[in-house]
Amino acid sequence: MSTTLTNGHVLHPDGSVSRADVRFEQSTGEIEAVGQGLAADRTLSAAGGLVMPGLVNAHTHAAMTLLRGYADDKPLDAWLSEDIWPAESALEPADVRAGTELALLEMIRSGTTAFADMYFHMDEVVAAVERAGLRARLAHGIVTVGKDEEAATADLQEGIDFARRADGEAKGRVQTAISPHSLTTVDESTLREAIQAARELGVPVHLHANETTEEVEPIVEERGVRPLAYGSELGLFDSQDFFAHGVHLDETELELLADRQPSVVHCPASNMKLASGMAPVEALLDAGVPLALGTDGAASNNDLDMFDEMRDAALLGKLAADDASAVPAEAVIEMATAGGARALGLPGGQVTPGAAADLIVVDFEAPRMTPVHDHVSHLVYAAQGSDVRHTIVDGTVLMRDRDVLPLDEQAVRETAQTRAERLADRA
Ligand SMILES: N[C@@H](CCSC[C@H]1O[C@@H](n2cnc3c(=O)[nH]cnc32)[C@H](O)[C@@H]1O)C(=O)O
Numbered sequence: 478m479s480t481t482l483t484n485g486h487v488l489h490p491d492g493s494v495s496r497a498d499v500r501f502e503q504s505t506g507e508i509e510a511v512g513q514g515l516a517a518d519r520t521l522s523a524a525g526g527l528v529m530p531g532l533v534n535a536h537t538h539a540a541m542t543l544l545r546g547y548a549d550d551k552p553l554d555a556w557l558s559e560d561i562w563p564a565e566s567a568l569e570p571a572d573v574r575a576g577t578e579l580a581l582l583e584m585i586r587s588g589t590t591a592f593a594d595m596y597f598h599m600d601e602v603v604a605a606v607e608r609a610g611l612r613a614r615l616a617h618g619i620v621t622v623g624k625d626e627e628a629a630t631a632d633l634q635e636g637i638d639f640a641r642r643a644d645g646e647a648k649g650r651v652q653t654a655i656s657p658h659s660l661t662t663v664d665e666s667t668l669r670e671a672i673q674a675a676r677e678l679g680v681p682v683h684l685h686a687n688e689t690t691e692e693v694e695p696i697v698e699e700r701g702v703r704p705l706a707y708g709s710e711l712g713l714f715d716s717q718d719f720f721a722h723g724v725h726l727d728e729t730e731l732e733l734l735a736d737r738q739p740s741v742v743h744c745p746a747s748n749m750k751l752a753s754g755m756a757p758v759e760a761l762l763d764a765g766v767p768l769a770l771g772t773d774g775a776a777s778n779n780d781l782d783m784f785d786e787m788r789d790a791a792l793l794g795k796l797a798a799d800d801a802s803a804v805p806a807e808a809v810i811e812m813a814t815a816g817g818a819r820a821l822g823l824p825g826g827q828v829t830p831g832a833a834a835d836l837i838v839v840d841f842e843a844p845r846m847t848p849v850h851d852h853v854s855h856l857v858y859a860a861q862g863s864d865v866r867h868t869i870v871d872g873t874v875l876m877r878d879r880d881v882l883p884l885d886e887q888a889v890r891e892t893a894q895t896r897a898e899r900l901a902d903r904a
């Protein structure tokens with residue numbers, strides 16, 4: 478069945494906006510045509526709105542929605558070791574299912590069509606993605622610090638087994654990655670084995686790197702090299718790999734990234750909330766490093782709204798560069814759409830015939846969005862997730878006129894609330 482999004486404006490791959498219809502086909506999951514007066518089996522109104530690529534949340538821990546507001550106002554190391562890791566050790570598979578469904582509901586509502594997740598009990602995440610209809614690059618997060626050898630080996634093995642068994646699930650909408658948590662929370666030999674497994678399976682490596690100075694300094698002290706040089710020696714940072722943060726980078730690391738071309742996933746809200754620092758986004762753009770955008774988990778953000786994230790990226794980027802012209806709106810939209818699809822190695826990110834029909838329609842009718850001088854400006858500086866009217870993934874409508882079709886919204890919220898309360902009691 479074909480559907481035409483009618484009477485709206487369209488954001489084109491070159492960043493220009495014009496009035497046009499967009500026709501997509503459910504059976505192929507592709508955009509068929511972009512133009513005037515397109516006929517189709519059915520129509521969906523985009524009047525007063527803008528058709529654009531769905532947003533890509535390139536780094537999150539979806540089920541951490543259950544820990545939203547559980548522990549705030551602490552730096553990364555204390556937040557993880559005193560609050561988050563103890564709570565996570567009490568997580569049950571059904572908690573991950575409930576937290577992930579809540580996350581997917583929030584994503585569909587706020588226009589995110591694809592995401593990368595690193596967490597545990599990942600089969601629950603696959604099941605949630607299958608049901609909700611999004612696209613995802615999923616991995617079991619591997620940690621060895623604080624574990625005996627047997628537990629560390631088991632965690633590595635689960636990372637590898639999951640990457641093998643889940644790749645291609647949900648009619649190909651789920652693909653996998655290998656996720657050593659970071660260069661300091663995973664020991665060297667486990668890192669080597671994880672990277673080798675990723676190469677054998679042909680999946681990317683997704684990790685955290687250079688997030689805080691507390692994480693950079695021990696590597697420099699122990700090994701005499703910067704973290705990214707250490708990772709590179711181990712075989713990391715191929716062009717299909719991606720890592721979150723990249724807050725603390727020196728000149729040699731910028732060069733390494735420009736040369737090797739992995740994607741860096743900027744997470745501005747998490748970096749501000751945990752006071753991790755300001756990523757040199759303008760310098761990364763100037764160096765031609767592929768960039769994407771992520772919310773990180775909901776416990777360090779505290780929402781999964783990629784419109785918020787775009788605004789934060791632009792504003793923090795200007796502050797970091799001490800230059801109001803740095804990190805302009807067009808660059809941020811590119812990071813949140815095509816850049817995210819590139820980072821995750823998933824289809825989508827462009828409104829053009831033959832591309833995946835991963836589309837959203839954003840309303841421009843709110844007082845906050847009036848008048849419209851420039852659609853691109855509003856997307857970054859004025860819009861919110863609640864301005865999204867329709868969400869489409871792989872040619873299937875997941876939200877029509879703000880009605881989320883694959884999930885029972887009230888049931889998802891109630892289950893998440895109950896599960897979160899019980900988790901907090903156990904932790
Ligand atoms: N199998 C691992 C789980 C790793 S999942 C990924 C982890 O990243 C954690 N996390 C969330 N946000 C951040 C961040 O900003 N930096 C580093 N870790 C984070 C998250 O809480 C989760 O524990 C284990 O046994 O501990």
Ligand SMILES: [Zn+2]
Nearest residue numbers: 685721773774
């Ligand atoms: Zn993270």
